Amino acid sequence: MNQQTSPPDTPITLENVSVDVVIFTLRSRDLQVCLVRRDCAPFKDDWALPGGGVRVDEPLERAALRILHAKTGVRDLYLQQLFTFGDPGRDPRRRVISVTYFALISSERIATNHLDGDSETVGWHSVYALPRLAFDHAEIIQYALVRLRNKIQYSAAAFELMPEEFTLRELHDAYMVILNDYTLDKANFRKKIREANILEPASGYRETGGRPARLYRFRRDAQPEIKARRFFP
Amino acid sequence: MNQQTSPPDTPITLENVSVDVVIFTLRSRDLQVCLVRRDCAPFKDDWALPGGGVRVDEPLERAALRILHAKTGVRDLYLQQLFTFGDPGRDPRRRVISVTYFALISSERIATNHLDGDSETVGWHSVYALPRLAFDHAEIIQYALVRLRNKIQYSAAAFELMPEEFTLRELHDAYMVILNDYTLDKANFRKKIREANILEPASGYRETGGRPARLYRFRRDAQPEIKARRFFP
Numbered sequence: 123m124n125q126q127t128s129p130p131d132t133p134i135t136l137e138n139v140s141v142d143v144v145i146f147t148l149r150s151r152d153l154q155v156c157l158v159r160r161d162c163a164p165f166k167d168d169w170a171l172p173g174g175g176v177r178v179d180e181p182l183e184r185a186a187l188r189i190l191h192a193k194t195g196v197r198d199l200y201l202q203q204l205f206t207f208g209d210p211g212r213d214p215r216r217r218v219i220s221v222t223y224f225a226l227i228s229s230e231r232i233a234t235n236h237l238d239g240d241s242e243t244v245g246w247h248s249v250y251a252l253p254r255l256a257f258d259h260a261e262i263i264q265y266a267l268v269r270l271r272n273k274i275q276y277s278a279a280a281f282e283l284m285p286e287e288f289t290l291r292e293l294h295d296a297y298m299v300i301l302n303d304y305t306l307d308k309a310n311f312r313k314k315i316r317e318a319n320i321l322e323p324a325s326g327y328r329e330t331g332g333r334p335a336r337l338y339r340f341r342r343d344a345q346p347e348i349k350a351r352r353f354f355p
Numbered sequence: 356m357n358q359q360t361s362p363p364d365t366p367i368t369l370e371n372v373s374v375d376v377v378i379f380t381l382r383s384r385d386l387q388v389c390l391v392r393r394d395c396a397p398f399k400d401d402w403a404l405p406g407g408g409v410r411v412d413e414p415l416e417r418a419a420l421r422i423l424h425a426k427t428g429v430r431d432l433y434l435q436q437l438f439t440f441g442d443p444g445r446d447p448r449r450r451v452i453s454v455t456y457f458a459l460i461s462s463e464r465i466a467t468n469h470l471d472g473d474s475e476t477v478g479w480h481s482v483y484a485l486p487r488l489a490f491d492h493a494e495i496i497q498y499a500l501v502r503l504r505n506k507i508q509y510s511a512a513a514f515e516l517m518p519e520e521f522t523l524r525e526l527h528d529a530y531m532v533i534l535n536d537y538t539l540d541k542a543n544f545r546k547k548i549r550e551a552n553i554l555e556p557a558s559g560y561r562e563t564g565g566r567p568a569r570l571y572r573f574r575r576d577a578q579p580e581i582k583a584r585r586f587f588p
Contacts, residue, residue, distance in 0.1 A: 136370075136371040136450060136452070137369075137370050137371055138369040138370055138371050138372050139371050139372060139441075139452050176441070176452075178443070178450055179443050179450075180443065181441060181442050181443060182439065182441035182452070203438060203439065205436060206415065206436065206439045206454045208372075208409070208414060208415035208454065209414050210411070210412050210413065210414060217369060217411055217412075219369070219372050219409075219415070219452070219454070221439045221441065221452070
């Protein structure tokens with residue numbers, strides 16, 4: 123008998139802590155988030171963020187990565203802690219503190235079976251047309267959306283959502299979709315992109331019906347975040 | 356007998372969650388943080404951030420405010436969630452997830468008995484000469500310091516550390532202390548402060564030995580944070 127085995131009443135996961143992950147992707151000119159339909163109470167049949175308990179010996183970020191891999195098939199991606207939600211009433215069963223994470227992934231990296239999923243139980247939903255959500259998950263998604271919109275304005279985070287190669291028009295479309303701002307000026311956008319010096323031409327072109335559009339990719343040696351630009355004092 | 360009383364084995368605080376607060380103040384031309392000396396194992400006699408358990412019915416932020424009030428005597432102050440630290444080994448006794456908060460307070464607002472404290476058990480320590488710290492609290496303070504330094508560059512957070520009225524020289528000193536950068540150009544600093552349009556003259560002057568220096572205060576209607584200054588794209 124293995125003396126190292128934990129006593130049978132030792133819990134496998136922490137009692138009062140869970141991890142929930144907001145996974146964003148861009149698909150079909152839409153900003154989408156991965157949701158799972160709940161098959162039991164509370165909030166049976168409502169949709170929820172992928173999440174779960176934290177194992178007793180598992181770092182928080184590793185729990186988030188485990189959940190991410192299960193839902194997208196991807197291991198290596200942009201992941202960041204978002205916020206810890208802990209209102210006493212957020213789960214009707216017991217007090218659960220949710221440490222939330224924020225992930226960005228290009229839809230071309232998501233394995234097909236994870237992307238198509240079984241839309242009855244797991245699927246990608248437009249952040250602009252969300253179904254009914256369990257717990258405080260609507261609030262968590264809203265918070266993540268604000269963070270994403272801020273982030274793409276001072277960092278290259280948006281590139282985490284793009285395919286490996288893209289046209290300037292596709293990048294401009296992505297910014298308009300994420301910011302939900304379809305007035306974003308095209309000429310000014312291209313000027314700022316040029317000034318930021320973060321793109322390099324790829325070898326090919328995209329057929330567009332009209333003049334083929336040059337493909338670009340993110341320069342891997344580019345500064346992904348504009349830091350130390352002190353403007354207050 | 357009160358039927359509403361919880362059974363005696365119901366815990367008062369959550370099992371796996373604590374709250375720790377990094378409270379910054381400026382004193383004696385130094386950036387200081389409030390620490391408490393531990394009177395029992397583990398890390399007996401080392402210093403730790405003020406913190407403690409979260410009560411079963413208590414929101415996380417209210418727990419942080421409760422701890423802050425106990426250590427500073429102040430109820431209304433700048434408080435923000437910082438980060439949730441959860442490495443399995445961070446507390447040798449059991450798995451504890453620490454939701455950390457970040458607070459800024461002007462030393463003139465701290466009640467004298469809290470400011471002087473009993474330096475044997477609670478006190479204010481320079482972030483540039485910290486004593487030996489328990490748990491991962493050195494890492495938490497370092498993280499908070501980075502956040503503070505970023506924050507004062509795009510927001511008016513530094514004013515939360517200033518007295519109600521101050522001279523431009525005192526404000527310049529504060530920035531140099533927080534950034535730990537004593538080369539910060541005085542003329543350029545004053546120009547940026549003017550451009551930011553966030554100060555208004557107070558009625559008095561400070562005797563300086565030489566020419567009396569005008570006192571300023573933060574304009575309460577000033578924009579405390581520079582938002583929507585999109586510069587990438």
